[in-house]
Amino acid sequence: MVYLDFAATVPMLPGVLDAMHKAENKYFANASALHTPGHLAMNEIEDARELLAKAINAKPTEIIFTSGASESNNTVIRTFEGHKIETSPLEHHSVIEAAKKYSGEKTPKLYSYMLANNEIGEFLDIKKIVKEAKKQGAYVHSDLTQVLGKIPIDVKELDIDYATFSAHKIGGPVGVGALYIKEGAPFEPLIIGGNQEKKRRGGTYNTVGIIGFGAALKYMLENKTWKKYDGEVRSLRDELAERILKEIPKSSLNTDLQPGKSLPNILNASFQAAEGESIQLYLDAEGIIVSTGSACAAGDIKPSHVLMAKTGDAEVAHSSIRFSFGLDNTKEDIDKVMEVLPKIIDRLQKISTIKIEEK
Numbered sequence: 001m002v003y004l005d006f007a008a009t010v011p012m013l014p015g016v017l018d019a020m021h022k023a024e025n026k027y028f029a030n031a032s033a034l035h036t037p038g039h040l041a042m043n044e045i046e047d048a049r050e051l052l053a054k055a056i057n058a059k060p061t062e063i064i065f066t067s068g069a070s071e072s073n074n075t076v077i078r079t080f081e082g083h084k085i086e087t088s089p090l091e092h093h094s095v096i097e098a099a100k101k102y103s104g105e106k107t108p109k110l111y112s113y114m115l116a117n118n119e120i121g122e123f124l125d126i127k128k129i130v131k132e133a134k135k136q137g138a139y140v141h142s143d144l145t146q147v148l149g150k151i152p153i154d155v156k157e158l159d160i161d162y163a164t165f166s167a168h169k170i171g172g173p174v175g176v177g178a179l180y181i182k183e184g185a186p187f188e189p190l191i192i193g194g195n196q197e198k199k200r201r202g203g204t205y206n207t208v209g210i211i212g213f214g215a216a217l218k219y220m221l222e223n224k225t226w227k228k229y230d231g232e233v234r235s236l237r238d239e240l241a242e243r244i245l246k247e248i249p250k251s252s253l254n255t256d257l258q259p260g261k262s263l264p265n266i267l268n269a270s271f272q273a274a275e276g277e278s279i280q281l282y283l284d285a286e287g288i289i290v291s292t293g294s295a296c297a298a299g300d301i302k303p304s305h306v307l308m309a310k311t312g313d314a315e316v317a318h319s320s321i322r323f324s325f326g327l328d329n330t331k332e333d334i335d336k337v338m339e340v341l342p343k344i345i346d347r348l349q350k351i352s353t354i355k356i357e358e359k
């Protein structure tokens with residue numbers, strides 16, 4: 001299998017699995033309990049918290065663990081219920097839908113802008129947003145789910161008030177995430193009814209999951225993964241982009257490859273008159289795993305809101321594929337993709353009812 005869907009989820013790292021297996025036997029107790037096994041479990045949670053704090057230049061007390069990025073995003077946005085909440089059109093649905101539900105009128109009180117988008121990898125100008133927010137006395141939240149481990153993060157330097165993270169995007173388990181809440185920033189828990197996380201998030205601690213997150217963070221910090229992303233991973237991504245443009249007629253890129261413009265591991269490309277879902281399924285049949293920009297809901301295939309915001313062209317959005325790379329991809333993976341992709345696109349373009357325009 002050639003796996004190129006790392007932006008959707010990263011397989012758990014071997015060290016993460018080991019740490020979690022050990023934790024199942026050793027740190028099984030309720031981490032809030034006063035007895036010794038409880039304390040031992042809590043110590044492990046605090047170690048993981050310290051690792052995340054170190055990774056983003058925050059204080060451990062400024063971090064709470066959640067069930068994932070969706071919960072972290074919802075928590076921050078709901079804190080500002082009734083106030084105006086500004087978001088970018090490129091946000092994840094957990095930001096967009098929450099803002100739709102909770103946003104009020106009046107002047108903006110919260111800006112929620114991701115640093116880099118998950119579908120096309122594009123960087124947003126967060127510095128400009130922070131400046132704008134400060135002028136208005138508003139707070140800034142950034143969904144850093146796709147950024148963690150890909151480039152160094154410093155929440156103090158970014159000067160943001162909240163940041164969202166998810167373990168399964170760095171080789172940790174699914175169902176664990178975190179939220180950075182700057183000391184003194186307004187906060188309203190989403191889940192009430194428990195004293196956990198200093199009353200900021202109720203519910204028994206997911207000790208094993210948090211230990212897994214900690215192990216993935218440890219790997220990330222020890223290996224400085226952002227260096228490999230900026231080097232080998234970026235080269236592979238760029239090579240695939242170059243070969244697609246050269247070897248596949250009527251193809252175009254939706255990701256700006258220039259350094260500083262996009263995350264090094266994401267490539268979004270469109271193939272005129274070939275439908276994304278079909279490309280994905282044909283590639284899947286060849287053992288190549290990618291994702292599309294469309295979400296098929298109740299028989300209604302909607303083009304990706306991100307690609308629509310970016311290109312304004314439903315055809316480009318419907319014919320898009322996201323290739324997202326991880327630390328283990330190789331040049332052979334690119335060769336395998338380029339062995340089959342041109343033939344798949346050619347076949348789909350030939351049977352398409354959409355007229356191919358000369359552009």
Ligand code: PMP
Nearest residue numbers: 068069070092118143145146166
């Ligand atoms: N935000 C972004 C930018 C994401 O890419 C994702 C996952 N696709 C999420 C939020 C949701 O993450 P989780 O699965 O941890 O809820």
